[in-house]
Amino acid sequence: MVSARKRPRSENKQNSLSSAEVGLAKLGPQMHDAGKVIFCNNHDKRIDVLRYTDGIFDEFTYAGAPLNLIAFLTVRKPALG
DSSP states (O other), X not given: OOOOOOOOGGGOSOOHHHHHHHHHHHHHHHHHHTTOOOEXXXXXXXXXXXXXXXXXXXXXTTSHHHHHHHHHHTSSSOEEO
């Protein structure tokens, strides 16, 4: 039986949040130049990841804490829930 060696956390090059931020930094200008908008359904509600998005679609607006957080994150952006 072959066991897979797990890499320690320090060896990981990028996590999913930084990958999404880098990807949106490249994709955002192309989408906006084409007249398109970017809406995201973010489960990690972080303002640094939302820098390149135009709005938020949130599945969890029925709960109080996510609703309040989305309200603060979308002061200048539309939110759908």
